[in-house]
Amino acid sequence: MQYDVIVIGSGPGGYVAAIRCAQLGMKTAIIEKYSTLGGTCLNVGCIPSKALLDSSEHYHNAAHAFSDHGIKLDNLAFDFGRMVARKQEVVNANTSGISFLMKKNKIDVHTGVGSFKDKNTIVVTKTDGTKAELTTEKVIIATGSKPSSLPFLKIDKQRIITSTEALSLPEVPKHLILIGGGVIGLELGSVYARLGAKVSVIEFMDGIIPTMDKALGRELLKVLKKQGMEFYLNHKVTGATVEGDEVTVTFDNAKGEKQELKGDYCMVAVGRVAYTDGLGLENIGLTVEERGRKITVDEHLETSVKGVYAIGDVIKGAMLAHKAEDEGTFVAEIIAGQKPHINYNLIPGVVYTWPEVAAVGFTEEQLKEQGAKYKVGSFPFKASGRARASGDLDGFVKVLADATTDEILGVHMIGPRAADMIAEAVVAMEFRASAEDVTRASHAHPTYTEAMREACLAATENRAIHI
Template sequence: MQYDVIVIGSGPGGYVAAIRCAQLGLKTACIEKYPTYGGTCLNVGCIPSKALLDSSEHYYNAAHTFKTHGINLDNLSVNFEQMIARKSQVVAENTSGIAYLFKKNKIDGIQGVGSFVDKNTIKVKKEDGSEQTITGKNIIIATGSKPSSLPFLKIDKKRIITSTEALTLKEVPKHLILIGGGVIGLELGSVYARLGAKVSVIEYMDSIIPTMDKGLGRELLKVLKKLGMEFYLGHKVTGATAEGDEVTVTFDSPKGEKMELKGDYCLVAVGRVAYTDNLGLENIGLTVEERGRKITVDEHLETSVKGVYAIGDVVRGAMLAHKAEDEGTFVAETIAGQKPHINYNLIPGVVYTWPEVASVGFTEEQLKEKGVKYKTGQFPFKASGRARASMDTDGFVKVLADATTDEILGVHMIGPRAADMIAEAVIAMEFRASAEDVTRASHAHPTYTEAMREACLAATENRPIHI
C-alpha cells in the first residue's frame, strides 16, 4: 500500500499529525504497537494521572474542607478499586475517541511494530508474528518516550515501580518512597499523600521542580509539606532493594552521611528517555544522540534523511504532550507546502498538583543570565475574592515584563486552575502584549484570572487594586 504520509506512533504528536495530514488531503496511515491509540499520554500518562489527581482531590476535600463548607459526612472512606476502575474508564473513552477520529478522517490505523526497511518502506510486525509492508513518500517518527531509571536500580514493577505501575496499584501504599522531585513524581506522590499514604521524596537537586521558576518550587514545597509529604533535598540515592513487601532505599545526605528509608513501595521518577528501539534507524543511516537517545532534526523537524521527520519526545525540547501536538501539526503543514511556526519559548509547562503550577516564557534566573532588564509584578491568591470563596488561597501569579517596553517576558503561577489560566499568558505573549495591555482587558469578577490582571498592574505601575 502506498501512502503520502506514514506516522509511526499514535501518541499526542502522532495522532494529531495523522489527523492534520488527512485534513490536508494526504493519504495517511498511523502505526501503533499497542492495542489502543493515544500513546503514553492517553494510556499511562497525562489522562489517567489527571483522573486519579481529581479523584484524590475530591476525597481530600471531603475529609478536610467539606465541614467548613457546611457539608457533614460520616464514615468517609476510599474505594480504591473503584477509583482505579473510573480511571480506566476515562482512559478507554479517550482512546476510543482517537479510533473514531481516525475513522472519520479516513486514516488507516495499523497495529504492530513499525521499522524502516528503507526511507520510504516500513515493515510492520504484527502481534501474531505476521508482517505487512507499506510505503510512503513521507515518514513521521512519533514514538515518544519511556520512564528512565538509575543504572544501579532494578525496576521490578512490583515494589520498585515507575509511573506506569503507580497508576495501577491494587492498594494505597502505607509508605511511598519517591525518587525524584520533578513533575511526574510530585503529581503521583500527591495522589497517594491525599489518600493517606506517607510520602517521602528524595531529590538530588536542592529544590523541587528545578527547571521552573525558583519561587514556584519554594511555594509548592510549602504546600506539599502541609499535605504531609516529607522531603530530602540535595540527597543522592545510592540504591534500592525489595524484599517481600518491604523496600529499602539508601541515599547520601549533602554532607555525605549514609541514610536509608524503608517503605512498601518505591516510585522511581527521574525523568523519561526517548523511545527509539527497534525502529531500524540504522537501515536509513540515522543515529540517535547518546544523551537522551534523541533524533537530530532541523528547523523543519526533518531528519538528515529527506522525507523522514521526527516529533515529540524523540526530538529536542521539553517532553510535553502539547509540544508534540504542535509539532505534529507543524510537520503535517510543512509536508503540505505551508509555512507554519512554533515559538518554543511559549510552550507552557504545568504541574497538576493542587494548587496547580504553570509557567511560560523566561524565568527570572534566565533573564538575569541574559542581562535583560525587567520588572516584576506579583499578586497572591490570598487577596483574591474568588480564591477565598473556594478556600484555595495558596500561591500567586508573577509577571515579568521588559523594563523599557513593558512587553511580557514570562508568567509564573501557582494556584487554583493555573493550568487553565496560563493560556491567557500564552496568547498575550504570542501577540507580544505588554503588561499594560492585559490590565486594559476586562476580567470577569470574581474569577481566578483576575490575579493575572492584578500581577500585570503590579508590574506596570506598581498599582494593584486589591493589595
C-alpha cells in the same frame, strides 16, 4: 499499500499529525504497536494520572475542606479499586475517541511494530509475527518516550516501580518513597498522600520542579509539606533493595552522610528517555544522541534523511503532549508546503498538583543570567475574592516584563486552576502584549484570572488595586 505519509506512533503528536495530514488531502496511515491508540499520554500518562488526581482531590476535600462549607459527613471512606476502575473508564473513552477520529478522517491504522526497510518502506511486524510492507513518500516518527531509571537500580515493577505501575497499584501504599522531585513524581505522590499514604521525596537538586521558576518550587514545597509530604533535598540515591513487601532506599546527604528509608513501594521518577527501539533507524543511516537517545532534526523537524521527520519526545525539547501536538501540526503543514511556526519559548509547562502550577516564557533566573533588564509584578491568591470564596488561598501569579518596553517575558503561577489560566498568558505573549495591555482587558469578577490582571498591574508602576 502506498501512502503519502506514514506516522509511526499514535500519541498526541502522532495522531494529531495524522489528522492534519489527512485534512490537507494526504493519504495517511498510522502505525501503533499497542492495541489501543493514544500513546503514553492517553494510556499511562496525562489522562489516567489526571483521573486519579481528580478522584483523590475529591476525597481529600471531603475529608478536610467540606466542614468549612457546612457540609458534614459521617464514616467517610474511599474505594480505591473503584478509583482505579474509573481511571480506566476515562482512558477507554479517550482511546476510543481517537479510534473514531481515525475513521472519520479516513486514516488507515496498522497495529504492530513499524520499522524502516528503507526511507520509503516501512515493515509492520504484528504480534503474531506476520509482517506487512507499506510504502510512502514521507514518514513522521512519533514514538514518544518511556520512563528512565538509574543505572544501579533495578525496576521490578512490583515494589520498585515507575509512573506506569503507580497508576494501577493494587492498594494505597503505607509509605511511598519517591525518587525525583519533578512533575511526574509530585503529581502521583500527591494522589497517594491525599489518600493517606506517607510520601517521602528524595531529590538530588536543592529544590523541587527544578526546571521552573524558583519561586514556584519554593511555594509548592511549602504547600506539599503542609499536606503531609516530606522532602529530602540535595540528597543522592545510592541504591534500593526489596525484601518481601519492604523496600529499603539508601541515599547520601550533601555532606556524604549515609541515610536510608523503608517503605512498601518506591517510585522512580527521574525523567524519561526517547523510545526508538525497533525503528530500524540504522537501515536509513540515522543515529540517536547518546544522552536521551533523541533524534536530531532541523528547523523543519526533518531528519538528515530527506522525507523522514520526527516530533514529540523523540526530539529535543520539553517532553510535553501539547508540544508534540504543535509539532505534529507543524510537520503536516510543512509537508503540504505551508509556512507554520512554533515559538518554543511559549509552550507552557504545568504541574497538576493542588494548587496547580503553570508557567510560560522566561524564568527570573534565566533573565538574570541573560543580564536582561526586567520588572516583576506579583499578586497572591489570598487577596483574590474568588479564591477566598473557594478557600484556595495558597499561591500567587508572578509576571516578568521588559523594563523598557513592558512586553511580558514570563508568567509563573501557582494556585487554583493555574493550568487553565496560563492560556491567557500564552495568548498575550504570542501577540507580544505588554503588561499594560493585559491590565486594560476586562476580567470578569469574581474570577481567579483577576490575579493575572493584578500581577500585570503590579508590574506596571506598582498599580495593583487589591494589595
